[in-house]
Amino acid sequence: MRGDSGLRISHVGLRGIVGRGLTAGHILDFAAAFGTFLEPGRPVVVGRDPRASGRMVWEGVVSALMACGHEVIDLGVVSTPVVQHALQKLDAAGGIAISASHNAAEWNALRFLGPRGTYLSTAEAGELLDIYHLRKFRFLEWDELGELRFDGGALDRYIDDLAAVFDLPGLRGFRVVVDCCNGTSALILRRMIDRYGLDFVLINERVEGVQFAHEPTTSARMVELQLGPLMKPLSAHAGFLFDVDSDRVAMADEQGRGVSEEMMLPLLADHQLSRGPGKIVITNLSSSALLEEVAGKHGGRVLRVPVGRQAAMDALSAHRPEQIAVAGEGTGAVMMPQFRFIYDGIASMLAVLTMLRERGRPLGALLSEYPQYSILKGEVRLESPRVPELLVDLLESYPDGKIDRSDGLRVSWPDRWFHVRVSHTEPIIRVICEQRGAPPQELFDSLMDKARSYS
Amino acid sequence: MPREHLLKIGVSGVRGVVGEFLTPALALHFAQAFGTYVGRGRVVAGRDTRTSGPMLQHAVQCGLLAAGCDVVDVGILPTPTIQIYVEHIRARGGIGLTASHNPPEYNALKLFNKEGQFFNHYERNELIDLYHQSDFAQATNAEIGQVTRDEGTAKGVHIDRVLAKVDVERIRRRRFRVALDAVNGAGSVMTPGFLVDSLGCRMDAISIDPTKVFPRIAEPRPDTLGDLAALVRKTGAEVGFAQDPDADRLAIVDEQGRVLDNDDVLALAVLRALAVVPGDVVVNLTTSAAIDDIALGFGRRVYRTPVGEANVVETMQAVKAAIGGEGSAGGVIFPAVQLCRDSFTAMAFLLDLMAETGKTVSQLVTALPQYVRKSGKVAFEHGRLGGLMQALEEGFPEAEADRTDGLKLIWADRWLHVRASNTEPLLRLAVEAKTEGAAEKLYQTAWGLLAA
Structure with missing residues (x-):
């Protein structure tokens, strides 16, 4: 893709690199589409992660929602799950979480949420996209505009609800090291520590808008790098690493080994x-x-x-x-x-x-009590028009397995499987291949060779 | 069908009816163009009390941040106070969200340069070109600025500047009984404190709740100030003050409950200003000749400009004027406080004049040079304008003609001025003469020529 500015407009919402592909104009228009899409009369909840661009995005989102006549309830800097949680409590029409989650600091995104805090269904997201593309927004008149109010209590209500499901005081015996990656998990966990006296040791706790301590990737490798050296010296029972908006998490064991995601x-x-x-x-x-x-x-x-x-x-x-x-x-x-x-x-x-x-x-x-599975993953750059040929070729090459063609091609046998599919976000195909026990190196290599022969 | 100007994007900024016309997207893009034009640094954002103010201010702040500016949010403040604050904190510029005296369904972006003044004609054209080119500065995450709030400082800075130009003790000693109508506008957050705490007045006020809608037509005119006039009569106030929603304009009610002619409000301010600062006077072509008489008394010159605050300000700056304004609009511009319309300066000047002379408002007005003014307006077709003016000029061959803004015809003891409105498809006619009879005759003759 030539001149890719990182802008992605899809059923998942809007994301991109701020100031490059993602501009203030996109943000306001998309938020206005959402304000038009939602039924009027009930509030809309908004929260954001700590990225510096979040304030700019927030201003545009708030303006668009007010213009569409919605009362806006601002939760401030909170995790995306806190926004989702608050939605139901506040009987809101919907919500917008401003967060690029596990992407690098220069990214941002709008994530649209339905009335129960869930992500939009395919049909709903399609309708939202249509409104955005038509740019026919329902901007109301001067005496019908929405108002903005701040709600600082969402974090505590979220923790109350977690405490109702999990025995938080019962977790006092665990020493846990957490890498917050300068994100919103720090706010939640610090409050939890204060309220329940938990033995959580937080690193990269300072909530930061520009310079994260490291890429907010929740991979086993990142966990090993960040938490590995700390686990034994701190005698920790487990380690966790969050992305910036705390919807994803990765783990380290007591030996300092990264656990596969x-x-x-x-x-x-x-x-x-x-x-x-x-x-x-x-x-x-x-x-x-x-x-x-x-x-x-x-x-x-x-x-x-x-x-x-x-x-x-x-x-x-x-x-x-x-x-x-x-x-x-x-x-x-x-x-x-x-x-x-x-x-x-x-x-x-x-x-x-x-x-x-x-x-x-x-x-x-x-x-260690679970059986060992070994997974191999690869990707090949491939022009979209050649994908169907590759998939038919693969289908004919592996006729003995169980076939699933609902997303690319997945072929499975009793002790191993592979999946070849087109990425939603990049012009590549992904090859994933897993086997019970040792890595399926031979199968993986022949799949990759076949894929490359089409590139 | 008469064309309604529901949205106007032009050299003076963006103004329109909120909703389908003045959208948040438009405000955002204009603010981003503005941020691109003034460059990275602090930009002040504030507003009057219109219900659309918060929505539009968020859009403006979004655009400014996107252009890489830092935003200083001053909330609800009078326009002159915002302008003074821009200069005071050495910001790159400022944006005020106010449609001034327009009805509540309107709003507008007023753009100020780093001196807290309107951009000049050339700068305004550059800015509008930048807006149309849509090639805005786009800040990345690391370059995005911050929003800070400062609702307190600006009021003090503005009030101190005004008080420095009057004899505060002389005013305070009089404990004037005053009445105020702030139209629930931006004046609501500042004028009561100014009159009571700073100037020691005993105040009765109506419409000073910034959370409520305008209770009267927003423009302070004789026909819209009945409630204030009644309040003056009921409380025995020595003077009544009425502001417009962004508190740049002022109307005055005398101790008998009569609303002063706006030209007299300006004349009284000129009288006071010329006594305290050096320099000449700048007014628009439609302002009363009383200003010339007063200036003559101080040995000062009067410069005339086309109608429009920006035109008056531009000339005031060029000639380093002592004071200026537009009679018909109720605007007093006193550069020693700030080069913009300022109702606070106008209030302080009048109270100072009353304190110094011991006279009532009606006595002060009676002492001004006496002229009779008449004005009217009529819808016209654009193509006919040239012919109408031609007929008028030929009808009065003996008068001196000034064609800098429409047509003004001037005699030794009277004048007439006809021009097309900038904002509506209307032709405005104003005349002035020494007597009622002379004014009426000139007015009727001119209409006769225009209607022919």
């Missing part, structure tokens, strides 16, 4: 299914097959959908909440029914700690 969902599926056997785990086609094994142990089953939050949301809305154990991705982003199915890294962390307490083992020991 792929392990978060199986771990929480195990935890949730042990409390509600027979339920469904919703995940995408690219996440670990360990899930099927874990679900099988509790008589549950795994429902695999195309990659992307939208497909997961659509699958969720096709079930009753009590049928679902957990939903999530291999990226470590997990939704639990206790929290109305939002990606919430803090809730994931508390669930893992609760699990450690119940099983009486440190994280590394607990993880």
Whole structure:
């Protein structure tokens, strides 16, 4: 893609590099589209992560929503899950979280939320996009405009609700090291420490708008780099690393080893299914097959959908909440029914700690009880027109496996699988391949060779 | 169908009806163009009390931040106070959200340079070109500035500048009984403190709640100030003051409850100003010849400009004038406080004059050079304007003609001025003469020629 300025306008919302692809004009127009899309009469909740550009984005968002006649409730600098949580409490029509989450500091984004704090469905997001593209906004007259008010209580109400689900005082025995990556998790965890006397050691706690201590990536490698050297000296039981808006989290064990982000969902599926056997785990086609094994142990089953939050949301809305154990991705982003199915890294962390307490083992020991799966991931630059040929070629090359063509091509066998798909955000195809036990190097190499032969 | 000017983007900024016409997107883009033009640094943002003010101010702040400026949010303040503050803190410029005397459904962006003044004609054209080119400065995350709030400092700075130019003790000793109508505008947050605390007045006030809508037509005119006149009569006030929503204009009610002619308000201010500072006087072409008589008494010159505050200000700056204004608009501009219309200076000058002379407002007015003025307006078609003016000039071959803004015809003891309005498709006619009879005759003759 020539001259890519990083601007992305899609069903997920609007994101880009501020001042390059993403301008104030885009932000105001998109927020106005959302203000037009929402039913009038109920407030709209707004919160932002600490990025310096967040204030600029916030000004535009507030102006557009007021112009569309909505009362705006501002939560200030809070995590995206806190915004989602507040939405339901405040009986709001919807909300906007201003955050580029795990992207670098120069990015920002608008994330649109429906009345229950959930992400928009595919149909809703499509309608919003249509309004944005038509640019026919419902700007009201001078005596019908919305007002702005600040609500500083959202953080405490969020912690109250976490405390109602998790036994927070019961976690006092754990020493936990947390890398807040200068983001909003610092505000939540500091308050939690003050309220419940928890033994959490926070690093990169200063909330920062321009210079994050490191890229806000929640990968095993980043965890090993940041938390690895601290775990043994601090005698910590577990370590966690959050992205800037605390919806994603990664883990380190007591030895200082980074835990693959792929392990978060199986771990929480195990935890949730042990409390509600027979339920469904919703995940995408690219996440670990360990899930099927874990679900099988509790008589549950795994429902695999195309990659992307939208497909997961659509699958969720096709079930009753009590049928679902957990939903999530291999990226470590997990939704639990206790929290109305939002990606919430803090809730994931508390669930893992609760699990450690119940099983009486440190994280590394607990993880070693799961069978070993090895995953290999690669990507190849490929012109979009050639993708169908590659997929047909692959389909014919591996005729013996179980086929799923709902998102690229996934072929699975009893002990291994691969998934080849087109990225939503870049002109590349992704190759993911996993095997129980040792890495499926040979299969991976031949897939990559085949993909490259089309590039 | 008469064309309604629901939105006007021009050299004086953006003005329009909020909703479909003056949108937050428009305010944002104009502010971003402004931020690009003045460069990175602090920009002051403030507003009057219109309900659309907060919405538009957020859009303006978004645009300024996006251009890489820091924003100083001064909240609700009179326009002159915002202008003074821009200069005081050495900001790059300022944006005031106010449609001045226009009805509540209107709003506008008023743009100020680093001296807290309007941009000159050339700068305004550059800015509007920049807006149309849409090639704005785009700050990255590391370059985005901050928003700070300062609602207190500016009021003190403005009031101190005004008080420095009058005999405060002389005014305070009189404990004047005054009445105020701030139209629930920006004056509401500052004028009561100014009159009571700074000038020691005993005040009765109406419409000083900045959270409420304008209770009367926003322009302070004789026909809109009935409530203030009644308050003056009821409380026995020595004077009544009426501001417009952004408190740059002032109307005055005398001790008998009569609303002064705006030309007399300016004349009284000129009388006071010339006694305290050196320099000449600048007024627009439609302002009373009384100003010439007063200036003559002080040995000063009078410069005439086309109608419009910006025109008056531009000439005032060029000639380093002592005072200026526009009679018909109720604006007093006193550069020793700030080069902009300022109702606070006008109030202080009148009280100082009353304290010094011991006279009532009506006595002060009676002592002014006496002229009779008449004015009217009529809808016209653009193509006919030249012919109408031609007919007028040919009808009065003996008069001296000035064509800098429409047509002004001047005799030794009278004048007439006809011009097209800048904001509406209307032709405005004003005449002035020494007597009622002479004024009426000139007025009727001129209409006769225009209607022909």
